[in-house]
Amino acid sequence: MTPRGRPGPLSHPTPSRHDLELRAAARHFGRRRFLSLTAAAASLAFSTNLPATGAARxxxxxxxxxxxxxxxxxxxxxxxxxxxxxxxxxxxxxxxxxxxxxxxxxxxxxxxxxxxxxxxxxxxxxxxxxxxxxxxxxxxxxxxxxxxxxxxxxxxxxxxxxxxxxxxTSPAPSAAAPSLTFAAVSCQAYHDGYFTAHRHLAGEDVDVVFHLGDYLYEYAVNAAGGARGYTDRKLPDVFNREATTLADYRLRYALYKSDPDLRAVHAAHPFVVTWDDHETENNYAGPIDEKNDPPEEFLLRRAAAYRAYWENQPLRSAQLPKGPDCRLYRSLAWGTLARFDVLDTRQYRSDQAYGDTQHVPGPESDDPKRTITGDAQEKWLIDGWRESGALWNVVPQQVCFSQRRLDLNPVAKLSMDAWDGYRASRDRVLAGAKAAGVDNLMVLTGDVHVGYAFDIKDRFDDPDSRTLGTEIVATSIASGKDGADRPGNWETYTKANPHLKFYNGRRGYVRVELGRKAARADFRTVSAVTKPNAPVTTAASFVTEVGSPGLKPA
Missing domain, CATH: 2.60.40.380 (Purple acid phosphatase-like, N-terminal)
Known part of the structure; x- marks a missing residue:
């Protein structure tokens, strides 16, 4: 995540004749009508001339x-x-x-x-x-x-x-699995450093890995690989521009998947993936991009990005995009031990309030009509909880769910890109969890390039209010470069947010073991990513007990 309005790193490729014709049509038809026409055109462009089942001779x-x-x-x-x-x-x-x-x-x-x-x-x-x-x-x-x-x-x-x-394979639906060990990872900017954490994770004894978004970045990567500082090789110029077309995104996945540590972790463990913003464009919201380009133009880019994402991820045919649309949210289960509801908080969200700046909450951000999930996904999530017979209900998703006050003022600024910018949406989701009787709620989050451990409160401004669950925020694999154990805002954040139980700014991943009596989360960090082969250590460990939400040091 970077602030809205950040300039694009480098040049864009020359628009194709097809793109120029679509832009001319936009001026002729007007935005709303053309938006639907462009969605249809994008769907057609990315679904025609595809091989039919059994087409091979x-x-x-x-x-x-x-x-x-x-x-x-x-x-x-x-x-x-x-x-x-x-x-x-x-x-x-x-x-x-x-x-x-x-x-x-x-x-x-x-x-x-x-x-x-x-x-x-x-x-x-x-x-x-x-x-x-x-x-x-x-x-x-x-x-x-x-x-x-x-x-x-x-x-x-x-x-x-x-x-x-x-x-x-996962256990049978009715099986009372005694435990499950998984890892959560996010944010792997190639140009910010080596994927050393992936190499360590490849050697961990985990059943499955959840990738919570920013699998790649659309930003340019120079010949030296950015912070990797290659001296023995030179990357092609094709990567030294922002990805905007299908060819660009396909090549960017090739660059990332050429990394031996990423290949090793994929070979070692099955992955469950969801995207955040950078797989397409920084901080986009539904059909609206960071630079506020016409939505009819951005949808074409989104269609290209979604198509390349599916091609390069271990996803089933149900997730094959139709033009600029892709049903990525889905549920998985681990017997009766755990239900995983994988969310998509990018494709259906309202535009960020207050220009996507850090801002105190107000009428614009707290409009009850605003949503981060879209109505259909919100209903799907809550309905799934009502039907769930799992001991643990886990929600892998993208951006900070818990309140995160960014200063010590009486009315603090919040991130308008996270659930804090969509508080009505969060209130509805938590009300749905309470109504469904969800006792052991765990939210998995990425995006912010740090490790957090939160207690999810019924009323975040009241530390004594009921704890409804826990949120585990996985730091980045490489994004943000080396980081620090205590970032510069560590004292401010820990004082401003009593429900924040842990904050660390190094790179790494989280290893979580779910059991029948408790869950344990180990925050695993590496000392550096700008140089390869850094060792991994456990920065902190926490437990949360079944039937008694809240994080305690292990």
């Missing part, structure tokens, strides 16, 4: 003759379910070229799932076709697996074999 199922390794971007798995696994890879023998070096070819790829790392016991296998229309990405939904089980997977084409990955 028999000749295309022959082994591919690819001279260079096509598995340069690694493998991944996502969204664990009891009897299915979602596997991902993308073919790119030349990852920093448009088309990945495959020149529009259609490539058949074999996949295998085994119960052992050596693939002596292969239990499922098949062939999937990588189409150029999807940038040669593969999303394989493997069915018929056993619940609560570890599996290994890999891909093959021609003489090339991918790295192996580990995934796992």
């Amino acid at each position: 028999a000749a295309e199922l022959e082994p591919a003759k690819i001279s260079d390794n096509p598995f340069t971007l690694g493998v991944a798995s996502g969204d664990p379910m009891p009897t299915t696994a979602l596997l991902w890879t993308r073919l790119a023998p030349a990852p920093f070229e448009e088309g990945g070096g495959l020149n529009g070819r259609t490539v058949a790829v074999q996949w295998e799932v085994a119960t052992d790392e050596r693939f002596a016991s292969v239990v499922r296998s098949g062939i999937k076709v990588a189409f150029p229309e999807y940038n040669h990405s593969l999303h394989v939904e493997v069915k018929g697996l056993d619940p609560d089980h570890d599996y290994y997977y890999r891909f093959k084409t021609g003489r090339w074999i991918s790295d192996k990955g580990r995934t796992r």
Whole structure:
């Protein structure tokens, strides 16, 4: 997150003839009518000329003759379910070229799932076709697996074999799973440093990783890799501009996924992903971008960004975008132990109040019509809680949920980009949680490049009010560079927010163990990211007990 109005880092590519025609149409039709026309045009542009199911010809199922390794971007798995696994890879023998070096070819790829790392016991296998229309990405939904089980997977084409990955299935819906260990990560600006925390997380014994947004940044990356300061290599100029087109976003994912630490953590653990703003554009709100460009223009950019996101993440076909729209919010379960309601607080939100500046609350921000989730998602979340039989109800999402007073004034300034800028929305969600009888609520958050631990209060301005749950804020993987254990505003924030139990500004991740009696959160941090190979330590640990919300030092 950066303040609205921050100038774009570098130049934009020349608009295409199609873009210029759309802009001319905008002037002719007027904004509201053209907004609907552009949404339809974007949907059409990103859904036509796509391969139909079973479109591969028999000749295309022959082994591919690819001279260079096509598995340069690694493998991944996502969204664990009891009897299915979602596997991902993308073919790119030349990852920093448009088309990945495959020149529009259609490539058949074999996949295998085994119960052992050596693939002596292969239990499922098949062939999937990588189409150029999807940038040669593969999303394989493997069915018929056993619940609560570890599996290994890999891909093959021609003489090339991918790295192996580990995934796992979740317990059966009625299973009383005794525990679950997961990690939460966010905000990995390539140009701010190395993904050392990912390398450490790859070696952790966790069941699943939740990525809470800002998987990549649209900002330019110079030849030296920004703060990485490469001296033994030089990145292509194609990255030295802000990403705005489909080709730009696809190449930016290739840059990020070329990082060995990111590839390692994806291979080690299944991921559950959701986006924040930088996967598209800083601090956008629905159809409104940071620079207040015409929404009809921004929707075209959003369609490109959403398409590239799906192509490069372990997501199922249900999350395939339709132009500038994508149903990313969804629920997952871990037996009866936990329900995870993954939110999208970008696509449906009202525009930030008061110009997205730090501001005291007022009529504009507290308008009851304002929403950060949109009406449909808010109803979906609360209805899901009413139906939930899980012991823990966990909400992975993007921006700070708890109140965060930014100064010591009697009426403090708040962030208009976080839930503090949408207090009516937060009040409705908490009222829904109370009405549904949610006793063990945990919110997972990213965005702010620091680690926080909050008690979620019934009335945040009254420290003695009832504690309704806990919020665990995962610091960034790299964004913000090295950081500090106590940032300059540490004393102000801890005094202004009695419900803030922990604040640390280093990079890293959070490891959480959910049990039947309590949950434990370990804040794992690295000392630096501007230099590789920093060690990892535990900055602090907290527990919260079942039936007794509130964080206590472990």
